[in-house]
Amino acid sequence: MFNNKSMDEFFQQLTETNQKLLQSWVNLSQPGEPVADLAPMQQLMAGLTQSNPFLAQHSDFYQQQLDLWLGLIGAKEKAPVAVPEKGDRRFNAPEWEQPLFDYIKQNYLVTSRWLLQMVEQAHTDDAAREKMSFFTRQYVDAMSPANFAFTNPEVMKLALETKGESLQEGMKKLMADMQKGTITMTDESQFEVGKNLGISPGQVVFENELFQLLQYTPSTAKVYSRPLLIVPPCVNKYYIMDLQPDNSLVAYAVSQGFKTFLVSWKSVTPEMGHLKWDDYVENGVITACDVVRKIGKAEKINVLSFCIGGELVSTAMPVMQARGLDWIESVTLMTVMIDHTEPGDIKHFIDWNLIRKREALLNEGGVIGGKELSRTFSALRSNDLIWNYVVNNYLKGKTPAPFDLLYWNNDSANLALPMHTFFLRNMYLENNLIKPNSFSLCGVPIDLTTITTPTYIFAAREDHIVPWQSAYLSTRIFKGPLRYVLGASGHIAGAINPVKANKRNYWVNEDLSGDSEAWFHGAQSRPGSWWQDWSQWLIPFSGEEIAAPKTHGNAAFKPIEPAPGRYVKERLD
Incomplete structure (x- = not known):
């Protein structure tokens, strides 16, 4: 067993090793052009060196490490230190319960929590600490023993059972994804847009450089006279709104008698x-509203928008x-952020250094790759959307x-650099x-405070x-009649x-007078889909029931091609 002197030497050596590890991490993580407020890893190191009784003392962290080691070698009774x-x-x-791998797992969990605890104790302001905490979490997620073959017992067991074929096949998949530039999240061979995705019947009735306008075929004998225009995000393809018949918002809207149109944004090419x-705004939203009004023979329309749409x-x-142009009778904002006071973890990827670099290129134009944007969103949930697939x-x-939603998630669209840079600067x-x-x-x-349109x-x-x-x-921004509804689950599944x-x-809760927590405290939970609540809200804004039209478009806007159209089928190389 250790004596006091050897214990001191042991902890001192462990402290120095941890400091070297952190410094190596900083050297790899810091930006190419360090700026004081843009180098969170440097701030972390500075904060730690100012508060290092925590590092130098025989902390709970070291005691937990010692307990784990003694339990592994049988010097004391084995007990869970971290779960x-x-x-x-x-x-x-169950393979993780084997003594060696249980030790590796618990050692990782203890060390991860120690790193996050150090960040919380760093001498810096709250914003910098929050940023450090986010990137520390990214680091510890990446370093999980589950992500490495020799420290993952499931991987080792499968490799032995298949005589190494599983690792060989994994290497082939890795090389294929490296060439493709994205991680494969689903069996992509099972899906094709226009065949089993985005298959609600309709016609493209208008197109310009920026978008195609789809008009869907009614599925009811009668429809409401006022059309519904759906404006999806331009970051991804529109068919998240029309995946397959059983989970298609488009098909549901059509089945409820809404005369439905949809904007299919074009993935930006270098010429754009x-x-x-x-x-x-001008050639996208306003143009689409105008065409829908003319085809639908209506002075006003309803608009449903999603995310950046x-x-x-x-x-x-x-x-x-x-x-x-008083054209919009009601508007639906589906997972849309107007007030960016607290935008969530995505703010850690957006800073003035990024904006300055992009704005220096604005006169030349350019394209922001959809794959780059997709990787950023995946990093917000790295264990689920990155490391899970690395291991599998x-x-x-x-x-x-096969999973249709994840196929869509990897089917990205490009954006124009001036448009996206404007968005990041002004909104975020x-x-x-x-x-x-x-x-x-x-x-x-x-001035959004002048909007008095009924809003869901x-x-x-x-x-x-x-x-x-x-x-x-x-x-707190829109001044018209408001309804706020909160669904379960996440950005897409919700x-x-x-x-x-x-x-x-x-x-649901009609009382919007308090803050969000007060609203939720007084809210009533209802089972099932919020779509039912939305369609009931929309009906009073949709006009009278009329016979469903039997044709698409009109004399001025003739059908161009069947839905889903060409734009949505274009895939990034």
Whole structure:
């Protein structure tokens, strides 16, 4: 056993080793052009060196490490020192209960919590500490023993059973994904847009450089006279709204008698790299509204928008209002963030250093790759959307199960650099959407507080892209009649929750006078899909029932091609 002197030497050596580990991590993580407020890892090291009684003392961390080691070698009774957090599925397999791998697992959990605890104790401001904590979590997730073949007993067992074939197959999948530039999350051979995805019948009735407009075929004998226009995000393909018949929001809207149109954004090519946010407003949202009005023979229309599509619609409305274009009867904001005071973890990827570099290139234009954006969103849930597939695909050599939502998730779209940079600066960094007249679009100062249109706001409780509390803040901006509904699950699974499945639940509360927590405390939970609540809300804004039209388009806007159209089928190389 250790004597006091050897114990001191042991802990001193362990402390020095940990400091070297952290310094190596900092050297790998710091940006190419360090700026004081943009180098969180450097701040972490500075904070730790100022507060290192924690490192130098014989802390609980070292005692836990010692207990683990003594339990492994049988010098004391083995007892659990650390257990995974609730919902952490990385160590569920029984192989992790074997003594050596149980030690590796618990050592990792103890060390991870120690690193996160050090961040919390660093001498820095709250914003820097939060950023450090996020990237520390990214680091410890990446370093999980589950992510390495020789420290993952499931991988080792499978490799022995298959005589190494699982590892060989995993290497093939790794090389294929490296060439493709993305991690394969589903069996992509099982899906094709237009064959089993995006198959609601309809026609493309208008197109320009920016989008195609789809008009869907009615499935009821009668429809409401006022059309519904769906504006999806331009970051991804539209067919998240029309996956397969049983989980298609488009099909549901059509089945409820809504005369449904949809914007299918084009993935930006290098020739389109000059496009600005103004272009998406003028030649996208406003143009689509105008065409839908003319085809639908209606003075006003209803609009449902999703994610960044909601910010496009919201910024188009003051422009339309200034021109006297009273075209929108109601608007639905589905997981849309207007107030970016607290945008969630995505803020850690956006800073002034990034914006300055991009703005220096604005005159030249350019394209922001959809794969880059997809990787950023995946990093927000790295264990579920990155490391889970690294282990399954590359270490175990397995093909992931077919899942339409994940196929869509990997089918990204490019954005124009000027448009996206404007979005990051004005929405995320400067939060200008809550500041009336702080910027202009299409020559019109933008003031969202002048919008009095009836608005339905949907948020998802576990959304990692649009936190539900931030979505609730939209109720403080729009001045018309408001309904706020909160669904279960995340950004996509919460929004795309078909009625037929009868899964999950949603919360409603008419009282919007308090903050988000007060709203939730007084909310009533209802079973099933929020789509039912939305369709009932929308009916009074949809006009009278009329005979369903038998043709698509009109004399001015003739059908161009069947839905889903060409634009959505274009895939990134």
